Amino acid sequence: MIAQLDAVLFDLDGTLIDSEYFYYSNWSPILAKEFGLQITFEDWIRYFAGHTLARNVGMLMESYGIATTEEFMWKETRTNYAKSDMTTIRLMPYAHEILEKLATENIRLALVTSSYKTTVDTVLGHHDLLEYFEFFITRERVVHAKPNPEPYLLATEILSLPRGNIVAIEDTSTGCAAAKGAGLTCIAVTKYGSEIEKLSKADYILGNLQEVKGLLFANV
Known part of the structure; x- marks a missing residue:
């Protein structure tokens, strides 16, 4: 992949x-x-x-x-x-499992979101997931939010890695457009059939994070 x-x-x-x-x-x-x-x-x-x-x-x-x-x-x-x-917002299925697997394999992790840092801290803090991420690109850190590629361009600048070695995980056409605009491989995840047609910019479209984990580690 x-x-x-x-x-x-x-x-x-x-x-x-x-x-x-x-x-x-x-x-x-x-x-x-x-x-x-x-x-x-x-x-x-x-x-x-x-x-x-x-x-x-x-x-x-x-x-x-x-x-x-x-x-x-x-x-x-x-x-x-x-x-x-x-704090009543639930995690998506397999969210903890995929983060744990990636961390175990020493894959660098960051969050790129149009939400504000207060939301990130509240929800991910409640679920004890903040520690998995090296950094957070939130709405207040950029001038132009998704679908503009700026959030992902900032993230790749911080990572200082080849873009070909970075994968973005998204669920909307807005996010996919931003990731692809930054030159990244994008995996779209959705449980809504009505959304699949809109995700044509993604490199892969999967149904849940368990499938994403399987794709990322298919050759391991």
């Missing part, structure tokens, strides 16, 4: 943590109450998941004709997140 695997860069939401329903359950009441917009979880996965706040606000304005601002949605969503307790 890859001649020499030296490092793996993980996305967070929907890849290592099963957070999309958490975000949906906090956004949908705001959209319903403030704007009369009813969205389903399928709508969330199809149109909102994996995107930044700025992009989602822009999409609400352009696609739904909703007049709102980033400042307003930031305040409202953060208020709901605080009430909901992010």
Whole structure:
């Protein structure tokens, strides 16, 4: 699959943590109450998941004709997140197992996410996973978030490794576009059939992290 695997860069939401329903359950009441917009979880996965706040606000304005601002949605969503307790967010299946295997094989690990460091610390800290990662590229560390390749370019700069020896693990078209734009091999992981078509930029599309582990170590 890859001649020499030296490092793996993980996305967070929907890849290592099963957070999309958490975000949906906090956004949908705001959209319903403030704007009369009813969205389903399928709508969330199809149109909102994996995107930044700025992009989602822009999409609400352009696609739904909703007049709102980033400042307003930031305040409202953060208020709901605080009430909901992010420590209830579960890990994706086999998340701990793949991190443990990679660490045992001395593969360098980092996190590249559009979430903020507070979210990373809260959720991964709760699950005792922070220690697996050498560093974290979070939203506040870059000017341009995914799908711009900047987060992955920064990560590769820090790693100082050949890009051909680095694999990115993602779950959305946004993340895959960023990883491929940085010249990395990208493995997409999704349990949603509706998302497979959007992940065409990925080098591989798999169903869960157990399958990813099998692919990464197929020749070991």
